[in-house]
Amino acid sequence: MSDQLYQDRIVALAKAKTGAGKLLAPTKTARRDNPLCGDRVIIDVKLDDTGHIAEIAHQVRGCLLCQASASALASIAVGRDRAGIEAIRHDAERALGREDGEAGEPYTAFAPVKAHKSRQECVLLPIEALQDALS
Amino acid sequence: MSFNVAAVRRQFPILSEIIDGQPVHYLDNGASAQTPDAVLDAVRAYETTGRANVLRGVHRLAERATEAYENARIEVATFLGVEPMEVVFTGGCTAAINLVAYSYGSLLKPGDRILLSELEHHSNIVPWQLLRSRTGIELDMIPVTVEGRIDLEALPRLLTPKTRLVSLAHVSNVTGALLDIRAVVAMAKTVGAKVMLDGAQRAPHGPLDLPALGIDFYVFAGHKAYGPNGVGVLWARPELLEAMPPFHGGGSMIGRVTLAETTFAPPPRRFEAGTPPIGQAIGLGAACKWMRGLDWSAAHAHEMALVQRLMDGLQKIDGTQILGPASLQSRYPVVSFMLDGVHPHDVAQTLDSFGVAVRAGHHCCQPLMDRFDIDGTTRVSMAPYNDNTDIDALLTGVQHAARTLR
Numbered sequence: 148m149s150d151q152l153y154q155d156r157i158v159a160l161a162k163a164k165t166g167a168g169k170l171l172a173p174t175k176t177a178r179r180d181n182p183l184c185g186d187r188v189i190i191d192v193k194l195d196d197t198g199h200i201a202e203i204a205h206q207v208r209g210c211l212l213c214q215a216s217a218s219a220l221a222s223i224a225v226g227r228d229r230a231g232i233e234a235i236r237h238d239a240e241r242a243l244g245r246e247d248g249e250a251g252e253p254y255t256a257f258a259p260v261k262a263h264k265s266r267q268e269c270v271l272l273p274i275e276a277l278q279d280a281l282s
Numbered sequence: 283m284s285f286n287v288a289a290v291r292r293q294f295p296i297l298s299e300i301i302d303g304q305p306v307h308y309l310d311n312g313a314s315a316q317t318p319d320a321v322l323d324a325v326r327a328y329e330t331t332g333r334a335n336v337l338r339g340v341h342r343l344a345e346r347a348t349e350a351y352e353n354a355r356i357e358v359a360t361f362l363g364v365e366p367m368e369v370v371f372t373g374g375c376t377a378a379i380n381l382v383a384y385s386y387g388s389l390l391k392p393g394d395r396i397l398l399s400e401l402e403h404h405s406n407i408v409p410w411q412l413l414r415s416r417t418g419i420e421l422d423m424i425p426v427t428v429e430g431r432i433d434l435e436a437l438p439r440l441l442t443p444k445t446r447l448v449s450l451a452h453v454s455n456v457t458g459a460l461l462d463i464r465a466v467v468a469m470a471k472t473v474g475a476k477v478m479l480d481g482a483q484r485a486p487h488g489p490l491d492l493p494a495l496g497i498d499f500y501v502f503a504g505h506k507a508y509g510p511n512g513v514g515v516l517w518a519r520p521e522l523l524e525a526m527p528p529f530h531g532g533g534s535m536i537g538r539v540t541l542a543e544t545t546f547a548p549p550p551r552r553f554e555a556g557t558p559p560i561g562q563a564i565g566l567g568a569a570c571k572w573m574r575g576l577d578w579s580a581a582h583a584h585e586m587a588l589v590q591r592l593m594d595g596l597q598k599i600d601g602t603q604i605l606g607p608a609s610l611q612s613r614y615p616v617v618s619f620m621l622d623g624v625h626p627h628d629v630a631q632t633l634d635s636f637g638v639a640v641r642a643g644h645h646c647c648q649p650l651m652d653r654f655d656i657d658g659t660t661r662v663s664m665a666p667y668n669d670n671t672d673i674d675a676l677l678t679g680v681q682h683a684a685r686t687l688r
Contacts, residue, residue: 211625
């Protein structure tokens, strides 16, 4: 084997399935498809009166990276508003080497994806879906 | 007869490369095959001793280029068992289908019908949908069996007196299933429909005798048939080419141009507007010549032995399922599989870390994925230069994915 993309932290995030499922009465829902690989993410959120996320759930039909990213996102999204999710996006972009600076947790787990440009969209897809839901 | 795979492998420089410390186990031939020295040498000879535009110049380089380009057409025609003037060089297989959809399609009338199947590549669906939007033709779809074959039992009820064309994959790029051409042609002719075959996955596996197939159009891609990319081929019966209007307008495809009107060159020139992909066509000619030099009965037996080794190995891995014919009959060396609990992209990525190149995803066949309600498959597509070490490396990688990713 030449490298280790699927390191334990990524696999653990995917297997944790944090936030997997759907909400009964979401305030907003958004779906994102990656036409290149066919990955699909649906994000449900419940927002409080101030526009902060009270609950989040995701349905992922996609690869392990996409599942791990959705799980990571759900683990830190509650209590954040649109600007807070934008900050998460920057964390992910930094973890992937697309922006300068240190990535915050839990996105440091995605550092191995830095070397795999064709897979980086898999990590960003859940965040993009959530941003769509909040837009 | 035994097949000397080592001798074949030696002709493909990339196969002896060590990349990131690993040998190349190239099993993504259905996407793009590798290129032998014979092709590389032909392209280099054009670029270094005969590079010029074709058909126009009187200088000696132009004459060399034109001769090499037309010789490539002869090589392709010989490979297909047809006349050189029936061979049109295009920008690729997709471009060839689009040419037919636009040009032959312009001869159709609203209400005319074209018959496709659920397992077609997007390139044999979307051009016809675009034609439908432009002209009001109708599309019908032949279903696919659980084995991943076009269900020919459904063909009689789908063929109507309005069916003008049946356009199908000669070999499926997902399941490897070989089309029963004789049956399709026989049924299509009962309603007077033309038959086109997408030969992208069949042409890389040996010479053809198109007139004997009874079909009307054939297309294939250069880069999947050991040639350069940026070139493809359309063959059509001469009377069809003669009746078809131009697709692209420009230089080389004309008879006479005035400011008032233009007359057009006869085929194939009519369909080769502008400067064609000269070096690429020359490379494809060399690829066709190279393919004709192989003993394909031995090569095919070798390829199918690899398919058997692969299928036997996959069946020993818990949770694998093959999408496609279970037997070796009427199939080519393209094998798709799913690994329960592991996404195909993760299988392919894991295989890459073992030096194994495969394709994963929908393979530009989303309707087929919908048919089986799956996200995608991992696809292993073989060529005569593959050997047991390629298959064994792949099986080791799949076992690793099964052990670590679920």
